[in-house]
Amino acid sequence: MKSISRRDFLKGSAASALSLALLSGSQFAFADSETAEEKKADETLETPILIVGAGSAGMFAAYEASKAGAKVLVISNSPSANATNGASITGTCAVETPYTEEIGQEYSLEDLYKRMISFAHWTVNPRLLKNCVQLLPSNISTFAEMGIEVMLAGDRYGIGFNDVHIFLTQGKWALAEQKCKDQGVEFMYNMTAEAPLMDGDTVVGIRATDNEGKVYDIKAKAVLLACGGFISNKEKLAEHFGDIDIVDMGFPYNTGKGIEVAQKAGGFFERITGLGMNDIYGMNAKSSKISVFNSNPLMQLAFYGNLITDEHGDRFMNEYMLANEPMAGGGEATLHVKRYYCIYNEATLMKMKDEAYYQTIGAPEFWTSAATMFNAPIPELDANLEEALQEGWCYKADTLEELAEMTGCENLAETVRTYDSYVAAGDDPVYHKQPALMQPIGEEGPFYLFEYNPSAFNTFGGCRTDHLTRALKGNFDVIPGLYIAGVENGSLYSSPYYDVGGTCSGLALASGRLAGMEMAKYVAE
Numbered sequence: 001m002k003s004i005s006r007r008d009f010l011k012g013s014a015a016s017a018l019s020l021a022l023l024s025g026s027q028f029a030f031a032d033s034e035t036a037e038e039k040k041a042d043e044t045l046e047t048p049i050l051i052v053g054a055g056s057a058g059m060f061a062a063y064e065a066s067k068a069g070a071k072v073l074v075i076s077n078s079p080s081a082n083a084t085n086g087a088s089i090t091g092t093c094a095v096e097t098p099y100t101e102e103i104g105q106e107y108s109l110e111d112l113y114k115r116m117i118s119f120a121h122w123t124v125n126p127r128l129l130k131n132c133v134q135l136l137p138s139n140i141s142t143f144a145e146m147g148i149e150v151m152l153a154g155d156r157y158g159i160g161f162n163d164v165h166i167f168l169t170q171g172k173w174a175l176a177e178q179k180c181k182d183q184g185v186e187f188m189y190n191m192t193a194e195a196p197l198m199d200g201d202t203v204v205g206i207r208a209t210d211n212e213g214k215v216y217d218i219k220a221k222a223v224l225l226a227c228g229g230f231i232s233n234k235e236k237l238a239e240h241f242g243d244i245d246i247v248d249m250g251f252p253y254n255t256g257k258g259i260e261v262a263q264k265a266g267g268f269f270e271r272i273t274g275l276g277m278n279d280i281y282g283m284n285a286k287s288s289k290i291s292v293f294n295s296n297p298l299m300q301l302a303f304y305g306n307l308i309t310d311e312h313g314d315r316f317m318n319e320y321m322l323a324n325e326p327m328a329g330g331g332e333a334t335l336h337v338k339r340y341y342c343i344y345n346e347a348t349l350m351k352m353k354d355e356a357y358y359q360t361i362g363a364p365e366f367w368t369s370a371a372t373m374f375n376a377p378i379p380e381l382d383a384n385l386e387e388a389l390q391e392g393w394c395y396k397a398d399t400l401e402e403l404a405e406m407t408g409c410e411n412l413a414e415t416v417r418t419y420d421s422y423v424a425a426g427d428d429p430v431y432h433k434q435p436a437l438m439q440p441i442g443e444e445g446p447f448y449l450f451e452y453n454p455s456a457f458n459t460f461g462g463c464r465t466d467h468l469t470r471a472l473k474g475n476f477d478v479i480p481g482l483y484i485a486g487v488e489n490g491s492l493y494s495s496p497y498y499d500v501g502g503t504c505s506g507l508a509l510a511s512g513r514l515a516g517m518e519m520a521k522y523v524a525e
């Protein structure tokens, strides 16, 4: 296929506004006939490789495909590359890098693969996971090629090895975009992929609309969907997770349309759907600061490992899991209740002004997450507490009974007393929590009850692919021309999320690169 640049194409097609049928013959049709009837393309573009999404997977796919010499157009419904979740990542997973070697770490890619595939209970495509894990070290060297510096972080979750490489370079995504542009990649923002263009069973492009409602048909020999799943789509979240308010911690552009496009092209929706839970702080939809690093610091109280209850005031999990494995099992456990709450008496809460809660309970060594994340007093506690009370995600009362009445957590008082008896006995007979995390609540008020909703960075799950990221039908036939990468690749991520930090982006970057390499080969055929 002849590669035509966007500018060239814009010039030509704006003048002629060719119809789809004229361009391609009668067998060429939209997968979604309703849409085809409703709309006529205002403009038609053509590119060998079309990448939908400028986040982790899309950007790295573009870099890899263009490095291999292919012509690439990237479209994204975001206003810029910076307004993508990919741009927000602070760290990414890899082992066997110069950084892990420098500290003499022997934990290998083989060890990592074995851990992940076993964590996933083989529910993912083992060959695809293997391919992506193998690419993790070269994700780091790709960042180095782009001029993006990293350093190795500590073992936050206590998994026994270091894998998260933290970014040191500011504005890394603009830099990555520029490196792609240097290799000839073109970017169009505010462009939403709506439906696949099909020639029989083959995907031959994407119908897209821009923010002004202008309709484009973008013809391409290879199309990559890297749209980041559906965390920004409340209806789709409800379909999969029920009536829970799940707070979206990212940009609001990941609406699940990429998955719909794949399904319209004949893709098979895989059975694994999960969430990349927010592991930085708890969150409440009522907060005025829905932010990862600039939220109200009292949001961290959810991750302190003491008593947590559901909306009835009943205990429902080993709180250690939320304290130390918030992204994996801990966050997952909170999806089994409508909301969750933690409770502190005033004396305990006020101590946090001067000393980290973690320190006041003796800095238990096994709580590695606190050592790195929660090892400081709460700044401006009074003002932040006032804000929490005003915004309605913190409740204050003199007695446990009043608090229960005020919040509808009807079993709260009884739960607290039972829990305190476990604390006194030094034994949690229900969830077997480590005694060091069991701190009494007592009878002396006032008490504060903090309310939380689950919050997440992204969903996992989407349509099935093979080991090379090629989209598959339910019968395992490849859908020619269609590739899927990132968190909406339905064959790569487990639920719960892998317990290895930074694999969210690590696998997104790696699957994007794999798709980029494969598409470059495919379009050269």
Ligand SMILES: Cc1cc2nc3c(=O)[nH]c(=O)nc-3n(C[C@H](O)[C@H](O)[C@H](O)COP(=O)(O)OP(=O)(O)OC[C@H]3O[C@@H](n4cnc5c(N)ncnc54)[C@H](O)[C@@H]3O)c2cc1C
Residues within 6 Å of the ligand: 052, 053, 054, 055, 056, 057, 058, 075, 076, 077, 078, 083, 084, 085, 086, 087, 088, 089, 090, 091, 092, 093, 191, 192, 193, 194, 226, 227, 228, 229, 249, 250, 251, 253, 254, 255, 256, 257, 258, 276, 292, 457, 458, 485, 486, 487, 488, 501, 502, 503, 504, 505, 506, 508
């Ligand atoms: C604040 C924050 C911090 C994070 N920190 C980390 C971290 O430190 N480490 C880590 O591993 N992970 C982290 N994550 C998660 C990580 O960002 C994602 O897992 C990863 O970026 C997923 O990559 P992706 O390419 O699949 O999707 P994204 O990076 O979300 O990219 C999706 C792209 O598709 C576009 N798009 C969506 N729908 C359409 C459509 N219909 N048409 C056109 N374009 C569309 C979007 O605008 C975007 O450009 C963080 C997430 C957030 C929100």
